[in-house]
Amino acid sequence: MKAIFCNQVEPLLCDYLDGLLSVTEEAELELHVNGCTNCATLIADMRLAMRYAQEAGAVDVPVELISRILDQTTGQAPAGVPAWRHRFMGWWDHAVSPVVRSVLEPRFALGMAMTVMSVSMVLSAAGFDVRSLELSDLQPGNLKTNVTRRVALAGANVTKYYENLRVVYEIQTQLQMWQNDSSDTAAPQPKPDDTKKSQPDSKQKSAPQNQNPPQTKDYRWSRPLKTTATVL
């Protein structure tokens, strides 16, 4: 039996691990390995790798893989697969599956959720109640009427809300006061003669103005004046 060195071990390893070395060669190799830590570690590592590789086993093939291969090559259903099922799977793979896959993506689901939420918020703000919806409401005439009514109501609500804002209210009141003051200051004082002559007419004309304020903005903003004065 001859002694071997580390550089002579490597060519023998495959056959050694396969158990194909002669008895003499195997004894010589083991004699070296027993006294060489590096070679012992090397062989232990290789045995470990072989064991893990063999224990890893085979992974399962996807169920439809063979069908897809045959479909892409011959276009025929594999043996044991009914023709209707093959046609259905082909239709599914080419037409439905891509759509389903895209729908199931989180991005699409999030977009749909945001859309539904936005629509529901708009409908809710417009006072639309889905639960009270009836089939007759979907007829074109009723639909148009309802939409027009909803728009008008929404516009009225917005106008009312705007006009009831305290800031707007105060500003418009102040503007009205300034307008009244400036009109009083700019009005010419009537002469005594003219006053006499025109007194009956002015009484006739001015009386209704003082007694019955016009049903215009002036009258509407005359009430807030009292309220503002009270507040102040």
Place this chain on the structure above:
Amino acid sequence: MTLGKAPAVSAPWEKSTRRKETGRGLEPDTILVERCLTGDQAAWAELVRTHTRRIYNLCYRFTGRTQEADDLTQDVFLRVYKTLGSFQGSQGSFTTWLTSLTRNLLIDHYRKHKKERADVSVDDEDTAEIAETNVTFTRPDVVMIEQEGREAIQAAITRLSPDLREAVILRDMQELEYREISIVLGVPEGTVKSRINRGRAALGQILRRRAASSGSGREAGI
């Protein structure tokens, strides 16, 4: 992958002028191939069913990803379907021819996606470094459970360089003979054995380091 369907009865290899008599002494696969060459669709289906599992596993072990393995397996059989007429039984078994074709596709795929992947392959220098830094031998196989072992071996295989990876997979997982691997890889048997040795050693070192780190992590309460 979606490709246009081939006509149901007009396979590319049906027009091949090469016709052999099917008879005794031929491998079952070779007989199937001969039947395919005569236009027998059932033989083609049988051929696909026989080899899909092995090819899928080869692709999965090489790439480490099921989706890529799925696509590559389809690509392999599409190419086989188009080039079946070029198979010559006298130059080797159908399994070797099919494995060689698969290996070429895998290498093409690896080169195409090389830049996309993190460069974590273990080449010879890495292996030497690992050997220097780990001189103590432990028994991680006692520590690891079976599932962890499957994940560990796949993770370790994908860290090998393509040359070492394919050699180890073909030998230890596909259980091909050295001569067959030599034909598939197109290198001498000595080179095949050398690559297998280096691949096994690198794989064992990666597994040992992984087991040692997980073992120390457990001991430290991680």
